[in-house]
Amino acid sequence: MSPYYYLVLSAALFTIGAVGVLVRRNAIVVFMCVELMLNAVNLTLVTFSRINGSLDGQIMAFFVMTVAAAEVVVGLAIITSIFRTRRSASVDDANLLKY
Amino acid sequence: MTHLLLAAGNTAVSTPSVSYHALAPIFIVLGAAMLGVLVEAAVPRAERFTVQLMVTIVGLVAALVVVGLLHGTRTTTPSPTGNDAFFAGSLSIDGVGLFLQGTVLALALVAALLVSERSVDVGSPIVASAAVVVGSADDRRLTTADRVQTEVFPLMLFAVSGMLIFPIANNLILMFVALEVLSLPLYLMAGLARRRRLLSQEASLKYFLLGAFASAFFLYGLALLYGYADTVDLPGIFTAQQTSGKSDVLLYTGLALLLVGLLFKASVAPFHNWTVDVYVGAPTPVTAFMASCTKVAAFGAILRVLFVGFSSAEWNWRPVIWAVAIASMVVGAVLGLTQTDIKRILAYSSIAHAGFILVGMVAITKQSTASVMFYVLTYGFTTLAAFGMLMLVRDPDGEATQLARWSGLARKSPVVATVMTVLLLSMAGIPLTSGFTGKFYVFRAAWDTAGPLVVIALLSSAVAAFFYLRIVVMMFFAEPPVDSPTIAIPGWAASVALTVGVVVTIVLGVFPQPVIDLASKASYFTG
Amino acid sequence: MLAPYLPILLLFALATGFAVFSVGIAPFTGPRRYNKAKLDFYECGIEPTPQPMGPSRFPVKYYLTAMLFIVFDIEIIFLYPYAVANKALGLFGLVEIILFVATVFVAYAYVWRRGGLDWD
Numbered sequence: 001m002s003p004y005y006y007l008v009l010s011a012a013l014f015t016i017g018a019v020g021v022l023v024r025r026n027a028i029v030v031f032m033c034v035e036l037m038l039n040a041v042n043l044t045l046v047t048f049s050r051i052n053g054s055l056d057g058q059i060m061a062f063f064v065m066t067v068a069a070a071e072v073v074v075g076l077a078i079i080t081s082i083f084r085t086r087r088s089a090s091v092d093d094a095n096l097l098k099y
Numbered sequence: 100m101t102h103l104l105l106a107a108g109n110t111a112v113s114t115p116s117v118s119y120h121a122l123a124p125i126f127i128v129l130g131a132a133m134l135g136v137l138v139e140a141a142v143p144r145a146e147r148f149t150v151q152l153m154v155t156i157v158g159l160v161a162a163l164v165v166v167g168l169l170h171g172t173r174t175t176t177p178s179p180t181g182n183d184a185f186f187a188g189s190l191s192i193d194g195v196g197l198f199l200q201g202t203v204l205a206l207a208l209v210a211a212l213l214v215s216e217r218s219v220d221v222g223s224p225i226v227a228s229a230a231v232v233v234g235s236a237d238d239r240r241l242t243t244a245d246r247v248q249t250e251v252f253p254l255m256l257f258a259v260s261g262m263l264i265f266p267i268a269n270n271l272i273l274m275f276v277a278l279e280v281l282s283l284p285l286y287l288m289a290g291l292a293r294r295r296r297l298l299s300q301e302a303s304l305k306y307f308l309l310g311a312f313a314s315a316f317f318l319y320g321l322a323l324l325y326g327y328a329d330t331v332d333l334p335g336i337f338t339a340q341q342t343s344g345k346s347d348v349l350l351y352t353g354l355a356l357l358l359v360g361l362l363f364k365a366s367v368a369p370f371h372n373w374t375v376d377v378y379v380g381a382p383t384p385v386t387a388f389m390a391s392c393t394k395v396a397a398f399g400a401i402l403r404v405l406f407v408g409f410s411s412a413e414w415n416w417r418p419v420i421w422a423v424a425i426a427s428m429v430v431g432a433v434l435g436l437t438q439t440d441i442k443r444i445l446a447y448s449s450i451a452h453a454g455f456i457l458v459g460m461v462a463i464t465k466q467s468t469a470s471v472m473f474y475v476l477t478y479g480f481t482t483l484a485a486f487g488m489l490m491l492v493r494d495p496d497g498e499a500t501q502l503a504r505w506s507g508l509a510r511k512s513p514v515v516a517t518v519m520t521v522l523l524l525s526m527a528g529i530p531l532t533s534g535f536t537g538k539f540y541v542f543r544a545a546w547d548t549a550g551p552l553v554v555i556a557l558l559s560s561a562v563a564a565f566f567y568l569r570i571v572v573m574m575f576f577a578e579p580p581v582d583s584p585t586i587a588i589p590g591w592a593a594s595v596a597l598t599v600g601v602v603v604t605i606v607l608g609v610f611p612q613p614v615i616d617l618a619s620k621a622s623y624f625t626g
Numbered sequence: 627m628l629a630p631y632l633p634i635l636l637l638f639a640l641a642t643g644f645a646v647f648s649v650g651i652a653p654f655t656g657p658r659r660y661n662k663a664k665l666d667f668y669e670c671g672i673e674p675t676p677q678p679m680g681p682s683r684f685p686v687k688y689y690l691t692a693m694l695f696i697v698f699d700i701e702i703i704f705l706y707p708y709a710v711a712n713k714a715l716g717l718f719g720l721v722e723i724i725l726f727v728a729t730v731f732v733a734y735a736y737v738w739r740r741g742g743l744d745w746d
Binding site (some may be wrong): 114115133136137139140141 | 715718719729733736738739740
Binding site (some may be wrong): 007014017018021027030031034037038040041044045048051052054056057059060063064067070071074075077078079081082084085 | 185229230232233234272275276279283286287290297300301303304307308311312315318319321322323325326329330331
């Protein structure tokens with residue numbers, strides 16, 4: 001099977017994630033969409049690694065996974081701290097800064 | 100794939116040789132941050148603040164001294180060994196890198212002093228305990244308690260270590276890791292304000308979601324460039340542009356996505372949406388830290404990506420830089436004009452300044468590199484001190500940032516009004532201040548290649564000057580409000596920080612030549 | 627082509643067969659004596675924690691535990707490549723991996739001392 005299909009798949013996943021960030025309103029879901037984008041990137045990296053015939057892309061995927069995990073922790077910490085006050089995780093409720 | 104894995108298994112791995120002394124500043128700051136975490140774990144609460152402050156200051160000063168000792172270094176590390184060269188040369192310690200590292204460290208030192216200011220607000224500008232639910236009984240009690248969340252210092256050191264790696268990273272995946280190391284602590288620090296905590300937490304959430312979104316774009320750009328060049332090394336990508344037979348679509352899409360992530364960090368329009376809200380919501384000393392240090396690091400990375408990795412593709416990215424520079428200057432100047440809150444005005448001014456800095460980048464010359472380096476230095480100190488001044492003018496419930504509350508301030512405190520005037524004039528680019536010399540060198544560097552852009556920059560800086568001068572006029576010539584805000588007397592920490600900021604602003608305006616010489620001597624890359 | 631995998635497949639089949647057999651035979655051969663502890667939820671021998679109240683509301687401490695788990699869990703990712711190549715990397719690799727583990731340990735010490743691992 002041609003590895004190029006995986007590039008198309010990962011581009012589609014990345015786009016779904018990006019659109020999700022823009023249209024969804026729940027902070028947790030927005031955040032999951034960002035994670036989807038990062039994982040789409042991982043798929044791209046691994047596919048290019050296969051196409052280029054080098055292992056570098058797979059090494060980079062490790063780094064992306066680690067950074068994504070760190071991001072999850074920081075993000076969940078911020079979201080839960082807001083949630084405990086507001087009892088809701090909607091980004092529309094977070095509107096004190098809008099004028 | 101199997102044959103690849105086997106091949107990797109059979110090859111003798113030769114260990115890379117890392118030049119540790121060239122990376123010493125990073126190790127020192129990271130080590131201090133680790134020590135800070137251990138201090139949080141081991142030292143009793145009463146002594147934590149003093150110990151943390153000492154660890155932070157000593158770490159930053161030591162790193163700054165080492166950067167000074169390293170001057171003139173030209174090296175890339177780790178040195179390539181054997182046939183596996185993935186991380187070879189991924190950090191390049193050169194003039195530009197060291198100059199920007201020194202700038203970040205000096206600014207972070209001043210910002211750390213602002214963060215540690217305890218006599219302006221009860222306790223500190225930083226929240227007593229970030230985990231306590233906003234509005235609960237505990238929260239109300241702690242607002243006026245003498246406690247402080249001392250984790251802010253290790254967080255700051257972690258962010259600084261990311262900022263030290265960001266402008267010297269020659270390898271895009273390392274640049275990405277540095278980007279996250281500098282961003283993640285900043286997301287948390289933005290949510291640590293003592294007053295108006297909910298606003299601060301929302302700023303933190305907004306910064307986090309948009310920041311993560313932008314770094315995903317950076318990463319996708321990196322992946323496409325890897326597909327194009329089979330490497331994420333900037334010099335390797337540069338070589339690949341001459342030799343690679345792959346489609347240019349990968350190259351240009353990759354570069355564009357990469358730039359989205361970088362321009363976001365530098366708060367350049369049209370990727371500036373987070374800037375104002377986050378700057379307003381974050382605790383003021385943290386805002387000062389973000390506005391100065393993050394900008395230095397982000398523009399350092401943009402410089403390196405464009406000048407080392409893509410200098411032969413300049414005809415393709417130059418129009419983009421033109422467009423975002425114009426957008427940034429216009430958005431900053433015009434929207435800044437309509438604001439009624441000083442913190443928001445300073446935030447819009449930072450967007451406009453990002454545009455001015457980009458003007459310096461349209462010409463790929465040594466001179467333009469030096470002008471950008473000089474500009475971020477001058478702007479960093481000025482903006483740091485300007486945000487620091489906001490901490491001093493207070494209402495009972497926190498800082499009085501409404502423009503109307505500042506009217507007639509000169510009668511109440513001529514010193515505060517005068518200092519603020521100097522800083523605002525510098526931001527406006529009036530001669531004899533560092534803002535003027537910075538703008539002058541940036542515009543001169545760009546004049547030959549981008550005359551029209553410089554004209555637009557001059558026009559928008561004239562528009563921007565209007566709203567700075569409006570604040571000055573209000574402070575000196577308007578009637579003070581009936582219940583005029585109180586002027587807090589800063590403790591030693593903030594006094595030192597503000598003095599340094601103002602002195603640098605004036606000295607670099609009157610006598611800039613040594614620093615300009617230093618910047619132009621340091622404006623070389625090794626790649 | 628598949629020859630090297632044959633033992634693995636055989637082991638897999640054996641394991642599945644054993645599991646199905648033992649679970650399937652238990653109802654017919656085992657004695658039936660019920661008490662309260664037996665009917666309780668099984669949580670590795672720990673007293674079961676109260677279930678969340680209302681629909682899909684988990685106490686914050688579950689998130690805290692999950693976050694700590696993710697961080698420490700993912701760090702393992704760098705230990706595997708080292709374990710594979712530790713001979714080739716020699717002393718350099720050992721020093722680097724010790725530095726890495728020490729870094730993670732600093733975070734662990736912080737969490738532990740500040741009560742992040744206490745459930746109540």
